[in-house]
Amino acid sequence: MEQLLSEIVAKYNYWIYVVLMxxxxxxxxxxxxxxxxxxxxxxxxTAIILFYVSIGSKRGGGIPIVxxxxxMLHGVDATGVVNPLPHVLMLTAIVVSVSVTGVxxxxxxxxxxxxxxxxxxxxxxxxxx
Amino acid sequence: MKRLQxxxxxxxxxxxxxxxxxxxxxxxxIQLFGLYVIVHGHYSPGGGFQGxxxxxxxxxxxxxAYDLRTSLRFMSERTNAILGNAGVLIFTGIAxxxxxxxxxxxxxxxxxxxxxxxxxxxxxxxxxxxxxxxGTAVMSIMVSLFWDLGSGGEMDEGL
Amino acid sequence: xxxxxxxxxxxxGIVLLYGTRDFAAWGDAASPASRHVSPVYIERAxxxxxxxxxxxxxxxxxxxxxxMFETVVIYCAGLAVxxxxxxxKT
Numbered sequence: 001m002e003q004l005l006s007e008i009v010a011k012y013n014y015w016i017y018v019v020l021m022x023x024x025x026x027x028x029x030x031x032x033x034x035x036x037x038x039x040x041x042x043x044x045x046t047a048i049i050l051f052y053v054s055i056g057s058k059r060g061g062g063i064p065i066v067x068x069x070x071x072m073l074h075g076v077d078a079t080g081v082v083n084p085l086p087h088v089l090m091l092t093a094i095v096v097s098v099s100v101t102g103v104x105x106x107x108x109x110x111x112x113x114x115x116x117x118x119x120x121x122x123x124x125x126x127x128x129x
Numbered sequence: 130m131k132r133l134q135x136x137x138x139x140x141x142x143x144x145x146x147x148x149x150x151x152x153x154x155x156x157x158x159i160q161l162f163g164l165y166v167i168v169h170g171h172y173s174p175g176g177g178f179q180g181x182x183x184x185x186x187x188x189x190x191x192x193x194a195y196d197l198r199t200s201l202r203f204m205s206e207r208t209n210a211i212l213g214n215a216g217v218l219i220f221t222g223i224a225x226x227x228x229x230x231x232x233x234x235x236x237x238x239x240x241x242x243x244x245x246x247x248x249x250x251x252x253x254x255x256x257x258x259x260x261x262x263x264g265t266a267v268m269s270i271m272v273s274l275f276w277d278l279g280s281g282g283e284m285d286e287g288l
Numbered sequence: 289x290x291x292x293x294x295x296x297x298x299x300x301g302i303v304l305l306y307g308t309r310d311f312a313a314w315g316d317a318a319s320p321a322s323r324h325v326s327p328v329y330i331e332r333a334x335x336x337x338x339x340x341x342x343x344x345x346x347x348x349x350x351x352x353x354x355x356m357f358e359t360v361v362i363y364c365a366g367l368a369v370x371x372x373x374x375x376x377k378t
Contacts, residue, residue, distance in 0.1 A: 007309070010313055010314075011308050011309075011311060011313065011314065012314075014305075014308040014311055015305065015308065018301055018304045018305050018308065019301070021301075021304070022297050022298075022300065022301040025297050025300060025301075026293060026294065026297040029293045029296060029297070030289075030290050030293030030297070054314065055319070055321045056326075057314065057315050058315055058317040058322060059314075059315030059316070060315075060317075061315075061317070064330070064341070064342040064343055065340055065341045065342065065343075066334060066340050066342065067340065068334060068340040071334040071335070071340070072334065072335065075331060075335075076330050076331055076334060078322075078326070078327035078330045078331055079317045081330050081342065083321060083322045083326040083330075084326065084329065084330065084342040084343045084346055085321075085325065085326045085329065085346065087343050088343055088346045088347045088351060088354075089354075091343070091347065092347075092354060092355065092358040095358065095362055096358060096361055096362070098362075099361060099362045099364075099365030100365070102365055102366075102369050103365050103368050103369055103372070106368070106369040106372040106373050107372060109372075110372055110373070
C-alpha cells in the first residue's frame with residue numbers, strides 16, 4: 001500500500017490523465033446518445049493533449065522562447081528550455097480536434113433531420129435492425 | 130449615449146443593447162489582437178493557428194450578439210470562401226515555389242534566388258508567410274463551421 | 289450493456305495505469321522524449337532560422353509537412369461541413 005501510494009504521488013499527472021481518458025472512453029462506449037459520445041471523444045482528446053504536454057516538461061525549464069541575441073552568441077542550453085516538440089504536435093492536434101468535432105456535429109445534424117432523434121437504439125429501430 | 134438610446138428605441142433591440150454596443154466596440158480590438166498574434170508569432174506565443182482562431186472568434190461574436198445575417202454583412206460567404214482557398218494556396222504555393230526554384234519542397238531558403246536576402250533570413254520570412262496563410266485559412270474555416278452548424282446549413286438568422 | 293462498457297473501461301484503465309510504471313517522472317530532463325530530436329531542435333533552431341520562438345520555428349520549418357497537411361485537413365473539414373449541411377435551394 002505504501003509503495004502504491006508513493007507510486008501514485010510520483011506520477012500523479014499520468015494517473016490524472018488516465019482517469020480523464022477513462023471518463024471519455026466510458027462516455028464513448030457506454031452512453032446511448034450520440035452527442036454524449038462526441039463529448040466523450042472530446043474529453044479523450046483533452047486527456048491525450050495534456051499527456052503530451054506533460055511529457056515535454058522539464059523541471060526548471062523555461063518557456064521555449066529564447067533571447068535571440070544571446071542564443072546567436074552563445075547557443076542555447078537544451079536542459080534550460082522545455083521540449084517544444086510536444087507543443088507543436090498538440091497545436092496541430094487541437095485544430096484537428098476542432099475540425100473533427102465540426103464534421104461530427106454536421107453529420108449529427110443530418111442524422112437528426114432524417115431520424116428525428118439522436119438516441120442510438122431509436123435510430124437502429126428506425127433503420128430496422 | 131442619447132443617440133444610442135434613440136437608436137435602441139427605433140430598432141427594437143431591447144435587452145440586447147448593452148451586449149450589442151459592447152460587441153460593436155470590442156470587435157475591432159479583437160481583430161487587431163488577432164492580427165498582432167499572427168504577425169508577432171516569431172517573438173511571442175502565437176502564430177497562424179491561434180491568431181486565425183481569434184480572428185474567426187470576432188466574426189462568431191458578431192453572429193452571436195446580432196444574428197447571422199449581420200455577420201454576413203461584414204464578411205460575405207463569397208469573401209470567406211476566397212480567403213479560405215487563398216490561405217491554403219499560400220501555404221502550398223510557397224512550398225511548390227521552393228521546389229520550382231531549385232530547392233527542396235518547403236525549403237524556404239530556396240526563395241533566396243527570387244529576392245536576395247540571404248537564405249537564413251528567407252527561412253524566417255518563409256515561416257511568416259506560411260503563418261499568414263495558415264491564419265487566413267483557419268479564420269475562414271472557423272467562421273464557416275460556425276455559420277453552417279449554427280444555422281443547420283440554411284444561412285438564415287442562425288442561433 | 290452499461291456494465292460491460294464499465295468493465296471494458298476499467299480494464300483499459302488498469303492496463304494504462306500499469307503502463308505508467310515505466311514512464312519517466314514528471315519534469316525529468318533525461319526522459320526519452322527530451323533526449324532524441326528535441327535538443328537538436330532547441331540548439332539549432334535560432335541559428336538556422338533566426339526565429340526566437342522555437343515552437344513557431346519547428347511548426348513552420350522543420351515540421352512544415354505536418355503543418356501543411358494539417359491546414360489541408362481543416363480545409364477538407366470546412367468543405368465537408370458545407371457539403372453535408374447545405375441543401376439545394378429550390
